[in-house]
Amino acid sequence: MPQEGNSNCPSFTSPAKNFRGFKALASSDYSEETINDNELALRKAEEAASRRYQAAEWLRQMDQGALGTLPKEPSEEDFCLALRNGLVLCNVLNKVNPGAIHKVVESPILDVQSTEGPAHSAIQYFENMRNFLVAVKDMKLLTFEASDLEKGGSSNKVVDCILCLKGYYEWKQAGGIGVWRYGGTVRITSFPKSSSSSLVGSESADESIDESESSQYDQLLDFIHFSNEVSTEESKIANVLTFLFDHFGLGLLQAYLRESDGLDDLPLNAMVIDALLSKVVKDFSGLLVSQGTQLAMFMKKILKGERGMLSKSQFMEAISQYLRQRTSMASSDFSEFCTCGGKREVVRPSLISRCEHADLLHFQSKQLEELRFYYQETKLEVRDIHSNWEEDLRRLNHHVKSLEVASSSYHKVLEENRMLYNQVQDLKGTIRVYCRVRPFLPGQSNRQSVVDYIGETGNIMIVNPFKQGKDARKVFTFNKVFGANATQEQIYVDTQPLVRSILDGYNVCIFAYGQTGSGKTYTMSGPDLTSEDTWGVNYRALRDLFHLSKVRLDVIKYDVAVQMIEIYNEQVRDLLVSDGSSRRYPLINFLTSNIRNSPQLNGLNVPDASLVPVTCTQDVLEWMKIGQSNRAVGATALNERSSRSHSVLTVHVQGKELVSGSILRGCLHLVDLAGSERVDKSEAVGERLKEAQHINRSLSALGDVISALAQKSSHIPYRNSKLTQVLQESLGGQAKTLMFVHINPEVNALGETISTLKFAERVASIELGAARSNKETGEIRELKDEVHHYLFSQS
Numbered sequence: 001m002p003q004e005g006n007s008n009c010p011s012f013t014s015p016a017k018n019f020r021g022f023k024a025l026a027s028s029d030y031s032e033e034t035i036n037d038n039e040l041a042l043r044k045a046e047e048a049a050s051r052r053y054q055a056a057e058w059l060r061q062m063d064q065g066a067l068g069t070l071p072k073e074p075s076e077e078d079f080c081l082a083l084r085n086g087l088v089l090c091n092v093l094n095k096v097n098p099g100a101i102h103k104v105v106e107s108p109i110l111d112v113q114s115t116e117g118p119a120h121s122a123i124q125y126f127e128n129m130r131n132f133l134v135a136v137k138d139m140k141l142l143t144f145e146a147s148d149l150e151k152g153g154s155s156n157k158v159v160d161c162i163l164c165l166k167g168y169y170e171w172k173q174a175g176g177i178g179v180w181r182y183g184g185t186v187r188i189t190s191f192p193k194s195s196s197s198s199l200v201g202s203e204s205a206d207e208s209i210d211e212s213e214s215s216q217y218d219q220l221l222d223f224i225h226f227s228n229e230v231s232t233e234e235s236k237i238a239n240v241l242t243f244l245f246d247h248f249g250l251g252l253l254q255a256y257l258r259e260s261d262g263l264d265d266l267p268l269n270a271m272v273i274d275a276l277l278s279k280v281v282k283d284f285s286g287l288l289v290s291q292g293t294q295l296a297m298f299m300k301k302i303l304k305g306e307r308g309m310l311s312k313s314q315f316m317e318a319i320s321q322y323l324r325q326r327t328s329m330a331s332s333d334f335s336e337f338c339t340c341g342g343k344r345e346v347v348r349p350s351l352i353s354r355c356e357h358a359d360l361l362h363f364q365s366k367q368l369e370e371l372r373f374y375y376q377e378t379k380l381e382v383r384d385i386h387s388n389w390e391e392d393l394r395r396l397n398h399h400v401k402s403l404e405v406a407s408s409s410y411h412k413v414l415e416e417n418r419m420l421y422n423q424v425q426d427l428k429g430t431i432r433v434y435c436r437v438r439p440f441l442p443g444q445s446n447r448q449s450v451v452d453y454i455g456e457t458g459n460i461m462i463v464n465p466f467k468q469g470k471d472a473r474k475v476f477t478f479n480k481v482f483g484a485n486a487t488q489e490q491i492y493v494d495t496q497p498l499v500r501s502i503l504d505g506y507n508v509c510i511f512a513y514g515q516t517g518s519g520k521t522y523t524m525s526g527p528d529l530t531s532e533d534t535w536g537v538n539y540r541a542l543r544d545l546f547h548l549s550k551v552r553l554d555v556i557k558y559d560v561a562v563q564m565i566e567i568y569n570e571q572v573r574d575l576l577v578s579d580g581s582s583r584r585y586p587l588i589n590f591l592t593s594n595i596r597n598s599p600q601l602n603g604l605n606v607p608d609a610s611l612v613p614v615t616c617t618q619d620v621l622e623w624m625k626i627g628q629s630n631r632a633v634g635a636t637a638l639n640e641r642s643s644r645s646h647s648v649l650t651v652h653v654q655g656k657e658l659v660s661g662s663i664l665r666g667c668l669h670l671v672d673l674a675g676s677e678r679v680d681k682s683e684a685v686g687e688r689l690k691e692a693q694h695i696n697r698s699l700s701a702l703g704d705v706i707s708a709l710a711q712k713s714s715h716i717p718y719r720n721s722k723l724t725q726v727l728q729e730s731l732g733g734q735a736k737t738l739m740f741v742h743i744n745p746e747v748n749a750l751g752e753t754i755s756t757l758k759f760a761e762r763v764a765s766i767e768l769g770a771a772r773s774n775k776e777t778g779e780i781r782e783l784k785d786e787v788h789h790y791l792f793s794q795s
């Protein structure tokens, strides 16, 4: 298991620690140790005792006879005394190397008290001891002097000899291969030198080594030097092993954790880690054992190779060669292992032979080459596409610009076309029809519109949400269609030329048609008289007339007067009465004389209605307020503010050219028709029902007149209603007529919307003939005046 080292790096306990004694002896650091002499002596004594006990223990194990004479932990004296007769040593040596001593003197009597005893026992003792020392020497093991067992001798040398014998024995028992050790602290390597002296060493080697042992001592120093080198190598190896072990262990841990991804509740505690690591240790130990076995086999092969016995240098050279081979083989695997961190899938390639590895490398570099090629190709393609795009974009830009030009020219052409069309219409006298779509009103929740599309050229497409396919859509065409967002200003712009033509002596009739609540009053008058922005056609037209008349003041003098009547339940009422209750709001006796069926000389259709001269817009506003308040307004289920009557505001303009004296007479009828909805839908009863019936009757009379006019019928039924009678001149005469047809975008008004639009299309087809100006030269006027006087004087 890894342990914390000084460098804080995990490391194995280095086998080199086994050389502690020798290193202490040889190292220069030794002198620097701060241990004082007493401590050193004590330590040495402890170590010597420990080794002595070890030797005694082994002798007791090897020879039963020693059990009685040699204590388990003998003092130095007891130890020497027990071995002095040489019996135990001879018996043990014969066990280690059977037959090494032919004759062992058994049962020596050591009677130190008898006078002969010492001599006799000394003989026995000498014989056994001599035999033992000779045999040991023959075996090239550590020896000692017989005197070492005497008082003042070096018992340590005896201990070294016994432990050396022990090491030899164990080495032999293990098969007698390679390195062997004795005493648990010293290694001795058997180098088969030709010289008789074996290489031996002992950590207990001290100053007592005499001259005769100098060659042994030199060898011992050699060995110390060698062992230092080995220890350096070993510590390096230990570091590598530590590193490998960590990788191996942590790699396994990682693999385990990776594979346990799915197990959410897996308790990952210290116990699991311990269990894992003990498994790792087990595997690693197994690996070490098998490696050890292989290494042992290899060493055996070297030692027992064909070359026979090896010298130290040969042996070391063989090891180095082997290591070099292994290093070059392992280094690539090792670096791969380090790079990939032991991941299973990546580690696998490390198992592939180098040949396969090279193939893989070759294959990958080929793939890399291909990838590079494709990358370059793609880069070129992208560049091509990019430049193509740029080209396309340039062309598109150009195209857009030409379209812009075309579109502006198109608009110009469209405008010209419209003007030409209007001129043609003027020539033909066709009634102009403008369609206006009312916006949804605040509070209307279902905002599904029946208006699907509004074209620039006067098309409007109505969609029926309850129908499918072709039948669901219907297109109507008018002079112009204004969407819900059109402003009052935009509405008036197209009307302005017509209005201005009044000052040139033309009659103009503008009437608003549409279902109740579709915005007729909004177009004609506007929602709020106080705000000029929302003024309707009426006020704008009058403002325009006054403005123009002022501009022409130096050339023509204009007189403007207005009439305002209402047709309610087929009765014509004067709305501009404000001079007392008796004349207020009089019912004009329509059937007798007050509506002329042919244009009057003064252009008045209803001569009995009040004709109020006005000089400015403010005058008009005042009179209109009076007219509005006089107007009959009734509430219906469809629209509380719904006007249940037709209102006609007529502006009479008479201009006299200052130079020529010519008279210009024009009039403008501004007609706000009553709602065109069907009676059943208005849910009206009683008075309201009567109103609705009258309104419908007059509107269908209007429809009949329009049909007859469209068919160029010889009889036009103007007299069927008051409305058609009042508008006769505008519909059938030489007037310029404009109809604003209004539609409600709501789905529940779809039926009315369709019938309104159909009616408007019919109106649009009527050709009235070219409008004519009511201009009388001074000469004609004078002649007319003369005729007039003449007729009056005759009557």
Ligand SMILES: Nc1ncnc2c1ncn2[C@@H]1O[C@H](COP(=O)(O)OP(=O)(O)OP(=O)(O)O)[C@@H](O)[C@H]1O
Pocket: 437, 438, 439, 441, 484, 514, 515, 516, 517, 518, 519, 520, 521, 522, 523, 527, 639, 641, 642, 643, 673, 674, 675, 676, 742
């Ligand atoms: N273009 C528009 N923009 C905003 N609001 C409008 C527009 N047209 C109509 N309205 C609003 O719709 C409501 C009904 O409009 P208006 O009274 O003009 O309808 P009408 O056709 O004259 O009704 P009636 O036939 O009953 O006289 C009013 O509240 C009006 O302000």
